[in-house]
Amino acid sequence: MASLKKILALVVLIECTILTESSRLLEKKKKKNDGYGDNIFNVVNFGAIGDGLKDDSKGFKDAWDAACGSSASSPAVVVPQGKTFLLQPLTFNGRCNSNNITFQIDGKLIAPSEPSAWECKRNCHHWIGFKNLDGLSIQGSGTINGQGSKWWKLYCKDYNTGCQLRKPTGFLIANSKNVEISGLTFEDSPKMHIAFESSTSIHASHLRIKAPGNSPNTDGIHIQRSTNVTIHNTTIQTGDDCTSIGDGSKYIDIRNIECGPGHGISIGSLGIMGKTETVEFVHVKNVSFYGTTNGVRIKTWQGGHGYARNIKFERITSYASTRPIVIDQFYCPHKHCKNQTSAVEISNVVYEEIHGTSHKEIAVQLSCSESTPCKNITMKNINLRNEDQNDKTLSHCLNAHGLRNGRVHPNVPCLRFDDNF
Ligand SMILES: *[C@@H]1O[C@H](CO)[C@@H](O)[C@H](O)[C@H]1NC(C)=O
Numbered sequence: 001m002a003s004l005k006k007i008l009a010l011v012v013l014i015e016c017t018i019l020t021e022s023s024r025l026l027e028k029k030k031k032k033n034d035g036y037g038d039n040i041f042n043v044v045n046f047g048a049i050g051d052g053l054k055d056d057s058k059g060f061k062d063a064w065d066a067a068c069g070s071s072a073s074s075p076a077v078v079v080p081q082g083k084t085f086l087l088q089p090l091t092f093n094g095r096c097n098s099n100n101i102t103f104q105i106d107g108k109l110i111a112p113s114e115p116s117a118w119e120c121k122r123n124c125h126h127w128i129g130f131k132n133l134d135g136l137s138i139q140g141s142g143t144i145n146g147q148g149s150k151w152w153k154l155y156c157k158d159y160n161t162g163c164q165l166r167k168p169t170g171f172l173i174a175n176s177k178n179v180e181i182s183g184l185t186f187e188d189s190p191k192m193h194i195a196f197e198s199s200t201s202i203h204a205s206h207l208r209i210k211a212p213g214n215s216p217n218t219d220g221i222h223i224q225r226s227t228n229v230t231i232h233n234t235t236i237q238t239g240d241d242c243t244s245i246g247d248g249s250k251y252i253d254i255r256n257i258e259c260g261p262g263h264g265i266s267i268g269s270l271g272i273m274g275k276t277e278t279v280e281f282v283h284v285k286n287v288s289f290y291g292t293t294n295g296v297r298i299k300t301w302q303g304g305h306g307y308a309r310n311i312k313f314e315r316i317t318s319y320a321s322t323r324p325i326v327i328d329q330f331y332c333p334h335k336h337c338k339n340q341t342s343a344v345e346i347s348n349v350v351y352e353e354i355h356g357t358s359h360k361e362i363a364v365q366l367s368c369s370e371s372t373p374c375k376n377i378t379m380k381n382i383n384l385r386n387e388d389q390n391d392k393t394l395s396h397c398l399n400a401h402g403l404r405n406g407r408v409h410p411n412v413p414c415l416r417f418d419d420n421f
């Protein structure tokens with residue numbers, strides 16, 4: 001008898017739960033049904049306030065979960081314009097029902113301005129992340145501001161010995177494919193603004209990325225272990241590389257970019273601490289560099305393995321960048337490096353139609369190691385003048401081999417003249 005009562009009580013309890021759950025869903029459905037239709041998930045309807053003060057993370061997470069779980073064929077999370085949303089570190093995870101989700105950002109997103117107010121404290125990997133997605137478009141006229149200025153002042157004297165500080169990447173797309181990201185403005189990230197990691201077919205265009213020229217490690221877009229990535233029609237003004245192309249990247253197309261201030265477009269650094277790292281099939285076309293420290297650069301550490309190959313830089317204009325063309329197989333930002341017998345191999349690199357001015361006298365620097373010379377480097381139609389009209393430009397060559405054709409100024413005598421290409 002007692003057990004029957006118990007079972008009855010349980011049934012009633014379950015029914016009540018089901019009832020409240022379904023009325024909650026109904027309520028949610030009503031809320032989101034704000035004139036757009038059933039596929040729109042406006043963060044405001046999920047509790048986000050947008051006053052720039054209250055933590056809106058939950059509203060975003062709930063809107064995402066609803067969109068991701070929705071049976072609509074093209075669900076869209078909407079972040080309305082005219083509001084500022086404060087977000088703690090947040091990851092939007094995939095395996096969603098739809099493979100055509102839109103994340104429409106027209107408002108402003110901000111991170112907590114005090115590093116101590118970040119919920120991950122001194123060990124934050126990223127601020128906003130998208131993971132495990134297939135078929136996502138992140139778009140809109142909104143701004144994503146990492147409020148990094150207080151992070152920039154924190155640093156460890158030596159990153160290798162017991163330093164517990166990890167600065168967060170602003171915006172991460174990882175383990176995903178078929179992602180488009182366009183129209184947005186990114187500002188003041190604590191570290192790099194955008195990172196694409198372990199992803200395939202990621203297409204970025206019409207972005208603006210902006211941070212002070214002296215902000216440390218604020219790369220514009222970093223690519224790592226990713227295939228088929230395009231970055232088009234984008235302006236990047238930061239304190240580090242405009243784009244950096246790291247290990248495991250291939251089929252990368254970077255086009256119509258305005259870069260500077262910053263450190264230029266870099267492949268690498270590759271081969272740190274003896275690692276085997278690879279980059280191949282990179283095409284950089286129609287890029288202007290404004291007062292950057294480097295223009296197009298390939299940098300590798302001594303002692304590494306692997307390769308950087310099949311790389312083409314074309315239609316590059318330098319406006320007083322310090323060194324427009326650099327290959328550096330002795331990369332060492334901290335002065336404690338030793339020369340070693342192995343190095344990441346650099347080969348099949350094309351420079352074509354590279355014009356403008358250089359801030360330093362040495363406009364072209366090809367520094368390759370004796371054990372692993374750079375092979376098949378070709379230059380065609382290069383004209384780099386000194387920013388100061390009265391000074392000439394020079395090249396520096398060490399263990400670099402290949403061909404040159406057409407006018408190549410400054411002369412790069414380590415490349416053999418050949419007019420057959
Ligand atoms: C994907 O979603 C967008 C925006 O909702 C829509 O314009 C487009 O037609 C959809 N594409 C497909 C293949 O469903």
Ligand SMILES: *[C@@H]1O[C@H](CO)[C@@H](O)[C@H](O)[C@H]1NC(C)=O
Pocket residue numbers: 178201202228251
């Ligand atoms: C690269 O991405 C584009 C667009 O998403 C796609 O059409 C193309 O097939 C992809 N190429 C490769 C090699 O994956």
Ligand SMILES: *[C@@H]1O[C@H](CO)[C@@H](O)[C@H](O)[C@H]1NC(C)=O
Pocket residue numbers: 205206232233256
């Ligand atoms: C980038 O701009 C060029 C020139 O205006 C245009 O032809 C091209 O379609 C644009 N690319 C993208 C991906 O929007």
Ligand SMILES: *[C@@H]1O[C@H](CO)[C@@H](O)[C@H](O)[C@H]1NC(C)=O
Pocket residue numbers: 255256257258286287288
């Ligand atoms: C080259 O890039 C610039 C932006 O830096 C763009 O305005 C121009 O249209 C591009 N040229 C071509 C031919 O796409």
Ligand SMILES: *[C@@H]1O[C@H](CO)[C@@H](O)[C@H](O)[C@H]1NC(C)=O
Pocket residue numbers: 330337338339398
């Ligand atoms: C490594 O070798 C290069 C080229 O010979 C030289 O310029 C550089 O000073 C060497 N570095 C060290 C730390 O010995």
Ligand SMILES: *[C@@H]1O[C@H](CO)[C@@H](O)[C@H](O)[C@H]1NC(C)=O
Pocket residue numbers: 310311348349350376
């Ligand atoms: C040299 O590099 C070019 C451009 O990447 C490539 O087409 C060519 O096959 C390479 N030549 C050799 C001998 O590897």
